[in-house]
Structures are given as C-alpha cells and as structure tokens.
Amino acid sequence: MDLPELTPAEIRHYSRHLIMPEVGTAGQRKLKAARVLTIGAGGLGSPLGLYLAAAGVGTLGVVDFDVVDETNLHRQVLYGRSSVGRPKIQAAVERLRDLNPHIRIVPHETRLDSGNALELFRDYDVIVDGTDNFPTRYLVNDACVLSGKPNVYGSIFRFEGQVSIFWGARGPCYRCLFPEPPPPGLVPSCAEGGVLGVLPGIIGTLQANEVIKLIVGVGDPLIGRLLLFDALKMRFRELKLKKDPACPICSANPTQRELIDYEQFCGIGPEPEAADMDFDMTPSELKERLDAGEPVTILDVRTEQEHEIAHIPGAVLIPLHELQDRLGELDPAATYVVHCHHGGRSAQAVGFLRQMGFERAVNLAGGIDKWSMAVDSTVPRY
C-alpha cells in the first residue's frame, strides 16, 4: 500500500517521533494511514483518544453515546467542567481536533451492538476496547475475531488493571481466557466498586502504546500475554495466554460463526421483578409511610464507605455481601424497605430476602439517589 506523505506542518508536529529510528518518517506515515476505532470515550477512552490523536493516527473513530457527568471528571481527562451535561462524543471530538488538526476524527454516537458492530469495524484496522461491561466486551471480542482484527484490551477495577492484545488470527482471544462471564451481580461494576482516578490513565496509556506498536510494527506486541497491574503494590505481572483449542469463536473449528445476543449470553435478561407490582416502593411512598408512623425498617445494602458518604436517617446498614451471613439480625415478619445507590443491588437483596421468607421486603426504586432528588435534598448525591 502506498503510504501518505507528511506535510510540512505534520513534520513539525511529529518531529520528536520522526527523529527516532524506530518510528522515523516511514513509521509516522504508517500512523497517518492507520484507522483505529476506540470503543468508549470514558476512563480508558480518554488517554487512548488523547495519545492516539497526538501521535498522529490518521483516522481515529470514537464510539460513545454517553453524556459527561460530574462524577466522570476524577478520571476522564478528555473533559472539563464546561463539558458537563454535553454528549461525550461532541466534547471529545472538539478536544481531539484542537490537539491535532492533521487527523480525521470520526464520531460514532451510537451504542455498539450485534447489529452494527461488524459494519462499524469494517472501516478500521485496529479496535481498542475501553468499555465498562461484560456484554460489550464479549461483543467487541467476537466481532474482532470474525473480522480478523486485533482487539487491544484494557480493563480496570479499583486498583487493578489488565492489558492484552486479543487477536484470534495470531493468538488467543478474550474467550480463550474468559470462556463465560460471571453471573450478574457477582462482580461489582466501577460505579459500585469505585476506581482509582489515575488507574484508567495508566491502563489506557498502555493500550495506546500497544496500538502504536502494532501500527508502526516495532517491538513485541502484547499478544498471548496478559499484563496485570496492581497500583497499591506498584507491581506489574505478566501471564502467558494460550489459544483454547476448543474456543467457540477463534479455534480452527468454531461453533459460533456470527454475533449473538450478548445481554442474554451474560445472563442479563429483562428484569422479572418489573412485573411484580409489590416489589418496588417509590421514595415518596416511603416518606408517606414514615410520616404516618408505620413500622418500616430501612435496610441499606451498600458498603460502609457509601453509607458514610450519605445515608437515610435511621437506616440499618448490612452490605449486600454480608446479608447472607447476617440474616439472623433481621425479623422475617417485619417490613423492610431495602435500598442501595440506584436500586440494582437492593433488587438483588430483596429477591434473596423473599426467597428466605421475608415476604414484606420491598425495594426502594431508584435508591438513595432518587430519595435525595425526590424527598430529601440534604442527602448528598454521589
């Protein structure tokens, strides 16, 4: 393929690359010709976008459909106060165009799904996974395997990160390492578990490094290796990954040849509780009952840290993962209104309590966040 020439303005912008023999003019022209798609413009997508744009990746696609929220700013360095409330894709494109006007930024304001993934990936050479949920991770993996493209993978949780290049054509894929996702609720999300603000900066920057190496063709790509990072211990570890000869998607005899329903694959179905009218109680309903002096116990199933940030006066704290062991502290005949941050964990808790014979356990719809908005604004939102 004929590589595009660099303009004088580009030569100035990339001069510190050009004088390195490992990149040079040839490597920079490869970057200019390259087309990279980053999935997600959040914690990982921020450093990815900034470094890949700065480095001169000629076509940089970004997929995101979210809006910038104040709680994003402790780690999503693409955005500032002025971006709050704006679609991430708009704010990201403006920032990246300011950083490097010589490249083409392609916004895809959409949710990646089984219906659009293969078509979206068609116009790109390298796909970078900066998503936050299991269904999309399996989707990105499978679509990469089916289209023969490398998936530069990064994932974070609290103080720990993982990086690898999953590339079915040249080594193992994500499914070779994680054949099945954990059941919903077993592994907390970042929204529930928290994440150290600099961690996505470190992991996303490592992903950007691998992308640039793949394009320029230098160094040892992180194929068949899983890099683990522990920010507390300040330790990197490297594990060897092998292709699973029975992998349903990337082995020689795949049993799956197209994209599937990844929500269903990850066990995320339509919520059965939604049909049960007695399952949820709204914050205003709870307020009325409390005001009427009804004997209602508010049960908080969040963590101690969350309880310390904000709680409903009088609420009893039993974190979700301790509920099973501390059931003896509760009275099966009493009325419990169970809450968490937004209603997800408390729905699990109510499902469990009802199985255990607590017929009068109900879920506070929308959690403490909704309580703060609808009933008591002195309870801080987080």
Next chain:
Amino acid sequence: MSVTIQIPTPLRRFTGEQGEVEVDGATVGEALADLTRRHPALRRHLYMDDGALRSFVNVFLNDEDVRHLQAQGTPVASGDTLLIIPSIAGGFL
C-alpha cells in the same frame, strides 16, 4: 508445601482484605481447598454447587494457566505462587 495465593481485589472482601494468603497443599486443588477452609465465604465465588471450579475463575500457577497444565491436579511446590484472575469489566463508567 506452603504456597502463596494472590487474591484479586474483587475477592479480598472475603479474605479479610488480605491480598495474599499462605496455604498448604501438594496440588492446585488442595491449595485452593485449603484457601476456602481458611476463608469459607470465598467458596461460592470459586466453586459451583457440584464442587467444580467456576468457569470464569482463572487460576494461574506462577505465569501458566492451570487449564493448560493438569488443572486442579497440577502439583505445586514450596514457594510457588497461585494467582486467581477474575474477569473485570470496568473502564468506562
């Protein structure tokens, strides 16, 4: 045999926040069984009801996936490190 098991962050709440646990055992299976004896709350996160290791739990002996060795029967030696590698999905929220 004394083996160190590295506990990933999402599971540390079941080990009293310990990131490393010293256990005894001659095989990977014995070492993991000793771990869940010391920290029973971990059991349902590592094993299914029928006693098989959950498929999303990856165990590495030093830097090798035990699935590519002799799985739970893989012998371990003093000073070895077992790592439990969870699937984590975060990165965006």
